[in-house]
Amino acid sequence: MQSNVKHAISHVAQLGRKGCDALESLGRAGVFLAQSAVGVPSREGWSLWLRQVHFVGVLSLAIVLVSGLFIGMVLALQGYTILVDFGAEQALGQMVALSLLRELAPVVAALLFAGRAGSALTAEIGLMKATEQLTSMEMIGVDPLRRVVAPRLWAGFISLPILTVGFSVVGIWGGYLVGVEWLGVFEGSYWSNMQASVSFVNDIGNGIIKSLVFAVVVTWIAVFQGYDLVPTSEGISRATTRTVVYSSLAVLGLDFVLTAVMFGGL
């Protein structure tokens, strides 16, 4: 009887410990973001930042653009088969453009970005920590937050919105290829319905705000997971997995919240 009670108490205590750990790690992540995001790329940090934009942004361009093309094409194909039942296939351009700009481009680009660039950032910083490069930097008086973390954070903040714009453009073009060139929707109605319904501020602007939020969240999670991991090979593999899982969940959850705020009233 006594031991049962003790057992139950230890379970509750464990739950409490986990809660404290989670809260503490959240606080650490917040302080980490605040400390490193202050390191806006300065003149001497410019080349570091440039290298990261190249790695995080330019090298992700191929996968993002190819995905955008196929998603635009499949949207047009699926949308056409649904809309043609109502005799409303002229609205195809509107459907493709709005679903890409409002939802698919920010979300899918962020998910791809988490998989392609986020995991690489975690592994790279994690290996630096495991091989004690970060500690050695501190020893010689270089702040690893400014030298290693800040350029990667800012590169992520800049790159994802650009990738999202590219995704939308290519997706709309893919929709045009399938809808107009293949299925025979009238070209004029594809563009004019799109132009009549898409608003620059409400649709394109909100899509970019979404992708900025996702950029901050995904890069933050990736870099923090790398900086905060247990410096062993197992720790690196776990942190890389966590980066992809956490950032995907965060993107999808935040997307719902942002959509409810931005488009809930429309």
Added chain:
Amino acid sequence: MKRSKTMEFGVGLFMLAGILGLVFLGLRVSGMTLSAPSDTFRLEANFANIGSLKPRARVTMAGVTVGRVEAIELDTEWYDARVVLSLNSELAGQLSQDTTAAILTAGLLGEQYIGLSVGGAPEVLAEGDVIRDTQSALVLEELIQQFVSNMVTN
């Protein structure tokens, strides 16, 4: 050194592509025009029932788009819908006092828009005037109800 130059070039192109993409979205997809938004000419119209007319719906004249619906609100004095129209400024002082406004539907199930047609009165509508002669939206359910009740009485 050479490697860093190509990298710089790549990053520059990437940013340029981002800006060009945004311009494409602005001009081609959302249909913005580079010229500054022209002055508008505002009119109001009261309708007994607006159906499913939405703000930003088209206002047309002889099928040509001449403006947009700016706002829709309930007029608590008459309990009908007050619709604010913003028209191209070249129409200012051109529309006669007895211009009529009707809520029309594009196709059978399409979006609703407002069609204006000019009358013959010599006086013209000024900024902020109210269009008196309006025709409400065609609500399909009411039409069906009328049809059914006619069938029953016959």
